[in-house]
Amino acid sequence: VAAADSVIADLTALVGADVVVAPDAHNVARHTRDYCVQGDPDVGLLALTYPRETRHVSAILRYCNERRIAVQPQGGMTGLSGGAVPMAPCVVVALERMRAIRELDPASGTITVEAGVVMEAVQKAADAADLFFPLDLGGRGSCQIGGNISTNAGGNRVLRFGMARDLVLGIEAVLADGTVIDALRKVIKNNTGYDLRQLFIGSEGTLGIVTAAVLRLSPKPRSACTGFCAVADYAAVMELLARVRTGFASQLTAFEVLWPEFYATGTSALGRRPPLELDSGIGVLIETLGTDASSDLERFERVIGAAIEAGIVQDAIIAKSQRETTELWSVRDSPGEWQRAGHWPQLSFDVSVPTGEIGALVSEIRVELARRWPGLSALYFGHVADGNLHVSVGMAGHAIPEFEIEAALYKLLARRRGSVSAEHGIGSLKKPFLHFSRSPAELELMRTVKRAMDPNGILNPGKIFD
Amino acid sequence: VAAADSVIADLTALVGADVVVAPDAHNVARHTRDYCVQGDPDVGLLALTYPRETRHVSAILRYCNERRIAVQPQGGMTGLSGGAVPMAPCVVVALERMRAIRELDPASGTITVEAGVVMEAVQKAADAADLFFPLDLGGRGSCQIGGNISTNAGGNRVLRFGMARDLVLGIEAVLADGTVIDALRKVIKNNTGYDLRQLFIGSEGTLGIVTAAVLRLSPKPRSACTGFCAVADYAAVMELLARVRTGFASQLTAFEVLWPEFYATGTSALGRRPPLELDSGIGVLIETLGTDASSDLERFERVIGAAIEAGIVQDAIIAKSQRETTELWSVRDSPGEWQRAGHWPQLSFDVSVPTGEIGALVSEIRVELARRWPGLSALYFGHVADGNLHVSVGMAGHAIPEFEIEAALYKLLARRRGSVSAEHGIGSLKKPFLHFSRSPAELELMRTVKRAMDPNGILNPGKIFD
Numbered sequence: 054v055a056a057a058d059s060v061i062a063d064l065t066a067l068v069g070a071d072v073v074v075a076p077d078a079h080n081v082a083r084h085t086r087d088y089c090v091q092g093d094p095d096v097g098l099l100a101l102t103y104p105r106e107t108r109h110v111s112a113i114l115r116y117c118n119e120r121r122i123a124v125q126p127q128g129g130m131t132g133l134s135g136g137a138v139p140m141a142p143c144v145v146v147a148l149e150r151m152r153a154i155r156e157l158d159p160a161s162g163t164i165t166v167e168a169g170v171v172m173e174a175v176q177k178a179a180d181a182a183d184l185f186f187p188l189d190l191g192g193r194g195s196c197q198i199g200g201n202i203s204t205n206a207g208g209n210r211v212l213r214f215g216m217a218r219d220l221v222l223g224i225e226a227v228l229a230d231g232t233v234i235d236a237l238r239k240v241i242k243n244n245t246g247y248d249l250r251q252l253f254i255g256s257e258g259t260l261g262i263v264t265a266a267v268l269r270l271s272p273k274p275r276s277a278c279t280g281f282c283a284v285a286d287y288a289a290v291m292e293l294l295a296r297v298r299t300g301f302a303s304q305l306t307a308f309e310v311l312w313p314e315f316y317a318t319g320t321s322a323l324g325r326r327p328p329l330e331l332d333s334g335i336g337v338l339i340e341t342l343g344t345d346a347s348s349d350l351e352r353f354e355r356v357i358g359a360a361i362e363a364g365i366v367q368d369a370i371i372a373k374s375q376r377e378t379t380e381l382w383s384v385r386d387s388p389g390e391w392q393r394a395g396h397w398p399q400l401s402f403d404v405s406v407p408t409g410e411i412g413a414l415v416s417e418i419r420v421e422l423a424r425r426w427p428g429l430s431a432l433y434f435g436h437v438a439d440g441n442l443h444v445s446v447g448m449a450g451h452a453i454p455e456f457e458i459e460a461a462l463y464k465l466l467a468r469r470r471g472s473v474s475a476e477h478g479i480g481s482l483k484k485p486f487l488h489f490s491r492s493p494a495e496l497e498l499m500r501t502v503k504r505a506m507d508p509n510g511i512l513n514p515g516k517i518f519d
Numbered sequence: 520v521a522a523a524d525s526v527i528a529d530l531t532a533l534v535g536a537d538v539v540v541a542p543d544a545h546n547v548a549r550h551t552r553d554y555c556v557q558g559d560p561d562v563g564l565l566a567l568t569y570p571r572e573t574r575h576v577s578a579i580l581r582y583c584n585e586r587r588i589a590v591q592p593q594g595g596m597t598g599l600s601g602g603a604v605p606m607a608p609c610v611v612v613a614l615e616r617m618r619a620i621r622e623l624d625p626a627s628g629t630i631t632v633e634a635g636v637v638m639e640a641v642q643k644a645a646d647a648a649d650l651f652f653p654l655d656l657g658g659r660g661s662c663q664i665g666g667n668i669s670t671n672a673g674g675n676r677v678l679r680f681g682m683a684r685d686l687v688l689g690i691e692a693v694l695a696d697g698t699v700i701d702a703l704r705k706v707i708k709n710n711t712g713y714d715l716r717q718l719f720i721g722s723e724g725t726l727g728i729v730t731a732a733v734l735r736l737s738p739k740p741r742s743a744c745t746g747f748c749a750v751a752d753y754a755a756v757m758e759l760l761a762r763v764r765t766g767f768a769s770q771l772t773a774f775e776v777l778w779p780e781f782y783a784t785g786t787s788a789l790g791r792r793p794p795l796e797l798d799s800g801i802g803v804l805i806e807t808l809g810t811d812a813s814s815d816l817e818r819f820e821r822v823i824g825a826a827i828e829a830g831i832v833q834d835a836i837i838a839k840s841q842r843e844t845t846e847l848w849s850v851r852d853s854p855g856e857w858q859r860a861g862h863w864p865q866l867s868f869d870v871s872v873p874t875g876e877i878g879a880l881v882s883e884i885r886v887e888l889a890r891r892w893p894g895l896s897a898l899y900f901g902h903v904a905d906g907n908l909h910v911s912v913g914m915a916g917h918a919i920p921e922f923e924i925e926a927a928l929y930k931l932l933a934r935r936r937g938s939v940s941a942e943h944g945i946g947s948l949k950k951p952f953l954h955f956s957r958s959p960a961e962l963e964l965m966r967t968v969k970r971a972m973d974p975n976g977i978l979n980p981g982k983i984f985d
Contacts, residue, residue, distance in 0.1 A: 159761070159875075218714070219681075240938050243941065244938070244941065246945055247722050247968060251714060251717035299738045343768065344766055474710050478711075499713045502713060502718075
């Protein structure tokens, strides 16, 4: 391990004193934890660097690569798997000062931003140009585009607009040896050799550091419709999904399924009567975004009405105002309030399996938990049209090792070729479970790519796989 | 170079006599040419192989890799850049017998197919299940899914549904050393390490051979609207695009722009009066696909009508029948008839630049052609919402070296960071021009990936880059 003093002196000489900060007892805290993982502040940070330009990132990486010094790329530190939390002595490269919005091009429908731009700033810039940046998630006020790209962030509108991967037209990234890959193109179609963007999207900073990107914008939606339906079981959920897919096509932006345990805990935590009584049934929250308020609402009512007449939907509410819309989303948005209903602390899962199999998976998890740990409660909620299921196991009053519960659930998932991490990535937290979702041949190919692009293993070491 | 006799004997022993065929004067023709490139039938094919199972592909590749024998993957041979045409002695691996449709899962909206399945067969299977496989192009009756994936095919509906890359959920591919990567998952969200699919999509068979895939299906569109508008200039094209993007959002499926030279040649070749008189103006063909025939048509008329009132559109026709729809598409679909208008042979280009810059690029090309080769005629047509421009230079009566015209056009393009191949790939034909679209650092990174995944360079040698 290099001496921190000399690293700071060398880097300062390379990129300037305003870019390099010596770690101390006060400034390391925010660089050693994310939303889920509390790392070790004494892990041995050699230097904190805050590049303002791509050439700074390049110089820092070249220096570290030549000396085999580990580098920890960091964005808004809002990750949920420890992907940006240092695990060994390293130089931190925090992109937060690279926050220029370089260009918004309405004709191309693109915005070109540096990696440190906060997601919400992109949303606002698009909005000001009467356009729409669809990527959205809870951390929007803190998370940075570089991190969103490096983790292939998903969030609230994946069903209609895709994940971060689908929104990146061009990219600029710095390789381990300092080489700058400038692929900041605004073209949609570009079949000229390998699609190098893909190496950096979702690879959690292990193959390069994203410094800027060209992002796709969409027309701003002009109307939204929201409805909440009660159905009897998962078979009815699937029948309803087939109808709304056909009826709304690409205007369908949310299809959120709330199982009874989730609904009961959510309404209890909110402390008021739920929008709809569900009893033992399943709740489905449906949203469309369209271009025409009157005809969109009319069609929404027609499609849901037909599902009621066909006996698929038992009861439904369609929002007629923003207040009613918020009310319909309230139970879905209740997880932050669960402590009030005694469901805290929780062990939460973000998994995916094919859409048609989610109902069966929920049943299997219920059976497995009841068999092995009677009394353990779990809540189920899913963006099921995306194949994405969230499970929250209430850990209050239990001393069950989390690892055992995780291994039990992931085993059920693996049989259905599911993903142990639909959105949150692997980082350090999910490394022990990666093999449930990826074969040895796949892991070996990942290592082949890693070795080729980062032969000295300096980039975000210890993450995804060893 | 290995002796053909021993290769055939060895491969026959490995995978069976029904998979291996000795090349002869009759059977090599269809394996040595695509739609654009006529290769050398005497290039020295060592064996023709027609695997029926993934393990056959694996065994053939392992054998060839150990002996440094080149391998030529082949699909329907409908490519336009020579990507599947052998350039040196090799073993041909033709996927045409791997044509099983393994599963169609309506709940997940997926179809799992082997690489040799013809595109049209996927479309028909989806249609029979009341679903829709949106990938579509002229070669639909011959091209195979493996080739579509390996070339990241685009085609008629990219604007709404994306290219092949956007439709591949899961993949199975065989690496150079015979390792089978089975990532045939039906999940949409899967942030578990590197997205290995991307290594095989669009890499033209140079990093592995795709043997099967899970493809995304969409709800079947219920209504289509088609209109043809005359506008004064490219500024008006952009104003119209902004309006239809906002008005139709994701229902917009075609925005085809026909410059006057194209329109004149097309109508002349068809030998009948055009749907609309354009004079010096530009024609724009607009299509939407939606869910509701009556309200969709009403909105279509309202949006186009408003563009007329605003003075953006000078004149417009909206199709009221299938016959009228076909009539509106006729000029756009006329290139096959151009010979009748004397525009033949042609030198054609498939390029892209940012949408807002296409008008300026067309002007620059006109000026450059007129300056250097007065009398050379060129036609312009583009999927401009995708940033994609097609240029067809009429070569009749000219002895200008094609390479000079190509270099001149690509130089103009490179200044705007465009793509020398929007859809058709690089193959062998566009190799000399790749550097106009990709930087030395990008090319070096491509080579790094190639060396890591195919260290002996056996897969599709001589394509994309040297």
